[in-house]
Amino acid sequence: MSVSFIRRIASPKKVLTTAAVATATVGMALAAAPAQAATTSASSAQSIAHEMIPDATQFTAFSKIVERESGWNPSATNAASGAYGxxxxxxxxxxxxxxxxxxxxxxTQIKWGLDYMNSRYGSPAAAWSFWQAHNWY
Structure with missing residues (x-):
């Protein structure tokens, strides 16, 4: 077997190995992106809620409920019950x-949640009090 023949065989393997490593690296980068997007989304959702709920006490109560219910993920879905948002x-x-x-x-989710808390409990603070006693609201 000549050296040039071996190089021709080895070269495609090296290219494939390099491509596989590059693909894995891109895959890891893409897998990391949703976590960053979720953080940005959570931050954005909190900012929106803060604008919609200017009272600090009510915002804090609303925030505590949302943190426990969804972690501020607007796409959060409970697989067992189907609860969403x-x-x-x-x-x-x-x-x-x-x-x-x-x-x-x-x-839209914040508006609905705020309306729900106000109509059912009187305020987010009252909803938070109920949540603390029952671990749901």
Whole structure:
């Protein structure tokens, strides 16, 4: 066997190995992207909620509930119950009363959640008190 023949065989293997490493690296980078996007989304959702709930006490109570329910992930889904969104509405489609974009818009989910807490408990602070006693609201 000549050296040039061996080089021709070895060269494609090296290219394939390099391509595999490059693909794995890109895959790891892409896998890391959703975590960053979720963080950005959570931060954005919190900013939206803070604008919609200017009272510090009510915002803090709302935030504590949302943190425990969804971790501020507007796409959070409870696999067991089907509850969805920042405030884990059940059924999720109830949030459509706040807007047709309820599946994707944190502001719509916050509006619905705030309306729910105000109508059922009187305020987010009262909803938080109930949540602390029952671990749900």
């Amino acid at each position: 920042l405030v884990q509405a059940l059924p999720a489609s109830k949030m459509s009363t706040a807007g047709s974009d309820w599946k994707t818009n944190p502001a």
